[in-house]
Amino acid sequence: MKSRKIFNYLLLLTLIPALFSCKEEELGGPTGNDGAVPQLVSNIQVENLNGKARITYKLPNDKNLLYVKAVFKLANGTNFEAKSSFYKDTIVVEGFADTLEHQVSLYSVSRSEVLSQPTLVKVKPLEAPFKKVFKSIKVINAFGGYNLSATNPTRDNISIMVMKKNVFKQFEVDNFRSIFTRTDEILSKIRGLDTTRQELAIFVKDKWGNSSDTLYKAINPIFEAKLNPSLFRALVLPGDAPQVTNGAALVYAWDGRLGWPYTSFTHQINGGNGPHMVSFDTGVSAKLSRVWIRPFPEGTRYYYLSTMKRFEIYGSSNPNLNGALDSSWILLGSYEVKKPSGLPYGNDNAEDQATAAAGFSWDIDLNAPKVRYLRIRCLENWAGGTAQSINEIEVYGAVQ
16 A cells, blocks of 8 residues: 555656646747747738738748747737747738738747748738728617618627717717627617607727727607507408407407407418418508517417417508408518527426517518508417417507
């Protein structure tokens, strides 16, 4: 037993230096004391990209080479470095705000951190991503606020900074309205604003500290109100799906009562396999902003059976009474319900239940005209059929 303890102790003393040696290499420190200057890279090629450039080269046949370093200066005077290990033959230099020619110094670096003489390379980046994003910004008035959209095709990390005026009438950044993203299709919907005219100032930044020009935009949020459900009337047109025969009715969809049988519930067999439609008259002509729908729960399961998964909403001012879904109807929007948890069919967690119980608010196309009549067309329910159920529905917009 004593000899085994001595052996383990000696083994530990042997491993400790190795452990410290591995740690030093992970930290990227010098791994040798050879003062030899490494050989230069060769056969250099440049691919100019948006706000950056990719430099390709041939690595020298030098066992002492650890990495290649690029040193360059941005338009704001900041010096930057980029590194690429000896396993790669490319290096990317980025952060350029203009399309001018820039000089990049390439260095071979040895394991002892000895630098070679610089190899000078000229790059001429294409238009920077933050500038492309800025040019694509669109701001339109919306109900209770505004919509800001932009495109970011290169998916770079950008910040769209939205400024509003403070009590001193000076612009300051509003972080709640600003956007920080790298998605390609950017859409921000701001709601809850007064309907008075407001001024915004908008600019775009990238992670390198580059900033665009400033866009000044005045917005006029559109007034929104809930349409009076006491004016709603069922409109049964040819082709609309019949309700189930044990108590459900379309008029229950706006009566303010929850649970069975106070719900709209179409019959899958009698309604056929095609998309099930229900139609109703709101009683007023209005430019709609959104439709709120609370699904009917089967016990505690909302994403189940006839709850709509994919559906469309149509509007009309003068529908064809033959029931045809023709040019007298305008598509106001196509929608899809998504379960927050992503759990399999038939399994809802507490978040799923709370989300559905609060109802889903579906925005109407802002370019849509005023309508009076609505038609809801279920393309697919959660059971895979086309029958639909609606526990409660509310309609919002502006009566003009």
